[in-house]
Amino acid sequence: MNTEETFDVKPIGRLFAVLSYFTKINLAGLMKNFSRKKAYDKGIKGILFLCASLSILTTIGIISVLIFETVEFFKEVHILDFLFDSQWTPLFYEKHFGIMSLLCGTILVTLIAMLVAIPLGILSAVYLNEYAGERFRSIAKPVLEILAGIPTVVYGYFALFFVTPLLQKVVPGLSGFNALSPGIVMGIMILPMISSLSEDAMRAVPKSLREGAYAMGATKMQVAFRVVIPAATSGIVSSFILGMSRAIGETMIVTIASGQMPRLTFDPRVPIETITAYIVQVSLGDTPVGTIEYNTIFAAGMTLFIFTFTLSIFSHWLKKRFREEYS
Amino acid sequence: MVENNVFDISALNVWYGEKQVLKDINIEIKANCVTALIGPSGCGKSTFLRCLNRMNDFIPEFHLEGKIINNGTDLYAQKIDPIEIRRDIGMVFQKPNPFPKSVYKNITFGLNIFGVKDTEKLDKIVEDSLRKAALWDEVKDDLNRSALSFSGGQQQRLCIARAIAVNPKVILFDEPCSALDPIATGKIEDLITELKKDYTVVIVTHNMQQAARISDFTGFFMLGELAEFDKTKKIFTDPSNKVTEDYITGRFG
Numbered sequence: 001m002n003t004e005e006t007f008d009v010k011p012i013g014r015l016f017a018v019l020s021y022f023t024k025i026n027l028a029g030l031m032k033n034f035s036r037k038k039a040y041d042k043g044i045k046g047i048l049f050l051c052a053s054l055s056i057l058t059t060i061g062i063i064s065v066l067i068f069e070t071v072e073f074f075k076e077v078h079i080l081d082f083l084f085d086s087q088w089t090p091l092f093y094e095k096h097f098g099i100m101s102l103l104c105g106t107i108l109v110t111l112i113a114m115l116v117a118i119p120l121g122i123l124s125a126v127y128l129n130e131y132a133g134e135r136f137r138s139i140a141k142p143v144l145e146i147l148a149g150i151p152t153v154v155y156g157y158f159a160l161f162f163v164t165p166l167l168q169k170v171v172p173g174l175s176g177f178n179a180l181s182p183g184i185v186m187g188i189m190i191l192p193m194i195s196s197l198s199e200d201a202m203r204a205v206p207k208s209l210r211e212g213a214y215a216m217g218a219t220k221m222q223v224a225f226r227v228v229i230p231a232a233t234s235g236i237v238s239s240f241i242l243g244m245s246r247a248i249g250e251t252m253i254v255t256i257a258s259g260q261m262p263r264l265t266f267d268p269r270v271p272i273e274t275i276t277a278y279i280v281q282v283s284l285g286d287t288p289v290g291t292i293e294y295n296t297i298f299a300a301g302m303t304l305f306i307f308t309f310t311l312s313i314f315s316h317w318l319k320k321r322f323r324e325e326y327s
Numbered sequence: 328m329v330e331n332n333v334f335d336i337s338a339l340n341v342w343y344g345e346k347q348v349l350k351d352i353n354i355e356i357k358a359n360c361v362t363a364l365i366g367p368s369g370c371g372k373s374t375f376l377r378c379l380n381r382m383n384d385f386i387p388e389f390h391l392e393g394k395i396i397n398n399g400t401d402l403y404a405q406k407i408d409p410i411e412i413r414r415d416i417g418m419v420f421q422k423p424n425p426f427p428k429s430v431y432k433n434i435t436f437g438l439n440i441f442g443v444k445d446t447e448k449l450d451k452i453v454e455d456s457l458r459k460a461a462l463w464d465e466v467k468d469d470l471n472r473s474a475l476s477f478s479g480g481q482q483q484r485l486c487i488a489r490a491i492a493v494n495p496k497v498i499l500f501d502e503p504c505s506a507l508d509p510i511a512t513g514k515i516e517d518l519i520t521e522l523k524k525d526y527t528v529v530i531v532t533h534n535m536q537q538a539a540r541i542s543d544f545t546g547f548f549m550l551g552e553l554a555e556f557d558k559t560k561k562i563f564t565d566p567s568n569k570v571t572e573d574y575i576t577g578r579f580g
Contacts, residue, residue, distance in 0.1 A: 133387075134387075208420060208422055208424035209424055209426060211382065211418075211420060211424065212420065212424040212425075212426065212486070212489075213426070213436070214382065214385070214413065215382060215413055215417060215418035215420075215490070216413065216414070216417065216436065216437040216440070216489070216490065216493055217411070217412075217413040217414035217437065217440070217441075217493065218410070218436075218437075218440050219410055219440075222440045226436070226439075226440065227426060230426075230427070230428070231427050
């Protein structure tokens with residue numbers, strides 16, 4: 001007889017066995033289904049699902065408020081006026097609701113920002129990835145990323161009190177508030193994002209491709225521009241799109257440094273107003289809830305949303321297209 | 328067969344940092360021959376191969392002493408531009424590494440970077456190189472398809488065609504078949520035998536049968552030293568070094 005075996009039988013197990021015997025129900029099997037571990041797993045799953053649905057519900061909530069208020073807005077303003085009127089003056093006595101002049105400001109500033117950020121971003125990514133030594137890179141990249149951590153309000157004052165006066169010495173007819181200076185500063189703000197993401201994309205290009213090109217007598221520059229950048233296109237382009245979305249949605253810099261004068265122009269020297277800056281202007285003022293002036297910010301916000309949404313769809317399409325071509 | 332030396336290597340010592348990886352290598356590599364380099368992993372044969380076209384320059388810790396004379400030029404002389412060197416001495420790597428571009432653009436890559444723009448000339452070179460790499464019949468209708476859509480063996484032959492396109496004098500192969508199946512390997516081996524008519528071939532291989540099949544000369548590397556270098560037939564039938572014999576008969580490695 002083996003004594004150890006008798007000790008191994010747990011008392012509870014024995015109790016179940018006895019109960020099962022009398023009730024003819026497989027209690028042990030049932031208990032297994034309700035075991036603590038299972039319940040714990042289910043609980044965690046539920047909490048995670050709640051977290052995930054919370055963000056989705058918030059999004060749905062925001063969009064429905066946007067749509068609801070926008071519909072209210074369009075009950076009073078004709079959509080053709082909204083799209084084709086050349087003036088935006090909802091806060092004046094004589095009201096005009098032409099979104100184009102705000103959109104124009106947004107596009108202008110974004111364009112200037114991208115003109116600054118794309119070439120600088122790519123070149124700094126190429127430098128960091130292909131030319132810089134490992135030590136320099138390990139210092140420079142985090143420093144570059146610190147730029148992304150500077151509060152945008154600081155960038156705004158930097159544009160207004162430093163860059164604008166500086167530019168006024170070079171650009172004739174540049175007014176104190178303008179699109180150029182916040183555009184450039186915004187470009188500097190999104191530069192680290194573009195360069196860091198592009199650098200990651202370039203780093204992911206296999207070393208074997210570089211070696212293949214070097215082995216044929218390519219120079220460093222040829223390897224960078226003809227092999228690495230083309231192979232990393234999908235990542236680089238998505239960094240542009242991300243930077244662009246950031247620029248379109250950026251609020252503080254333009255609110256501070258670009259003036260508050262909606263204007264249908266592509267002249268970067270004069271005061272303009274972007275969609276985001278307008279929303280700030282109305283939100284800060286004493287516009288009563290429920291008035292048409294109040295509803296304008298939702299229509300403007302909707303426009304902004306459609307814009308960035310289209311952009312992200314476009315970026316998905318681009319990514320897919322390039323991926324097909326390059327792998 | 329004209330038996331002049333393409334490479335005269337004397338007293339070659341190589342270090343990675345403090346670690347010496349090649350010790351006093353002396354070797355002559357003959358033109359229009361296939362020279363195979365064999366030896367256990369980590370014996371320095373790949374390092375040696377990469378000295379021949381200065382691909383080791385990218386390793387920060389790399390340090391070399393001794394002379395590598397390529398057709399009268401000292402490859403490691405001060406005034407030598409490694410980029411020029413690599414135009415004459417092409418290389419095919421262990422893993423097929425075609426660019427993520429079309430077949431056509433892969434072949435013309437080297438010519439493009441040297442500034443050849445004439446389309447007619449490019450077309451002709453593309454066809455010639457692909458024919459020499461025994462790939463033309465398989466890809467002639469798909470020249471604009473991405474190189475990555477072909478099989479591993481085809482990709483490797485494409486890489487060979489790409490190396491041929493810039494008209495080098497020497498082609499270095501760094502274990503070109505280690506990522507390929509036996510059929511693709513057979514094709515590459517046939518190709519290498521064919522290539523020695525026009526080019527000098529140096530090949531690093533882990534596969535001793537392969538070395539025996541395709542090479543004219545074989546060098547056996549052991550712990551950073553060139554243990555034996557001779558005609559392939561001699562190495563595989565009557566090696567003068569006991570270590571070589573042990574290795575090729577499979578007693579270690």
